[in-house]
Amino acid sequence: xANMQIVSAGRSTLRVYLRRSKADExxxxxxxxxxxxxxxxxxxxxxxRREIVASWEGxxxxxxxxRAGDDFLGRTELRSMRNEVQPGDVVLCRDxxxxxxxxxxxxxxxxxxxxDSGARPHVLLDWAGGSVRQRD
Numbered sequence: 001x002a003n004m005q006i007v008s009a010g011r012s013t014l015r016v017y018l019r020r021s022k023a024d025e026x027x028x029x030x031x032x033x034x035x036x037x038x039x040x041x042x043x044x045x046x047x048x049r050r051e052i053v054a055s056w057e058g059x060x061x062x063x064x065x066x067r068a069g070d071d072f073l074g075r076t077e078l079r080s081m082r083n084e085v086q087p088g089d090v091v092l093c094r095d096x097x098x099x100x101x102x103x104x105x106x107x108x109x110x111x112x113x114x115x116d117s118g119a120r121p122h123v124l125l126d127w128a129g130g131s132v133r134q135r136d
Contacts, residue, residue: 012086012088012089013058013086013089014043014058014060014089015059015062015090015091015119016061016062016091017064017077017081017092017093017098018032018035018036018061018063018064018094018098019064019065019069019098020032020035020065020067021068021069022068030098034094035098038124039092039093039094039124042092042124043055043056043092052120060084062077062078062081064077069100069101069102070100070101078099082109082112085113086118087117088118089118089119090119090121091119091120091121092123093121093123093124094123095124099123
C-alpha cells in the first residue's frame, strides 16, 4: 500500500451529497438515511480497495431535501458543494439520479468537479456490501 492516498483534515475533505424529492416518498431506496448509510459503507469498505483512506468523521454533508432532480440550479446544497470543493477532495453520491435527471447537466457538473476543482467524485450504483458497480 505504498501508493495509499490519505484523505484527512487539512489536506482533503470527504464530501457527501444527498438528495430526496417529493416523488421519492414511499421509496425506501431513496431515503436520506439509506443514501447516507450507503456512502458510509462505501467509505469503509470500498475506498480502501482503491487505496484511498477517508474518515467518516469530519465529513461535510450536503442535503437537498424535497428538491426535484430537474431543479439543478435551485438546489442550494449542490451549489454549495460545487463552490466549496477543493483539489483532492473525495465527493460521494449514491447514484446519478441523486445528482440530477438531466444527463448533460450531471456530466458538466462532474466534469467541473474533476477538471476545474480537482476533486475525485465517486457515484455509487447498485452497491450492496462489497458488490459494487461505480463510476468514478
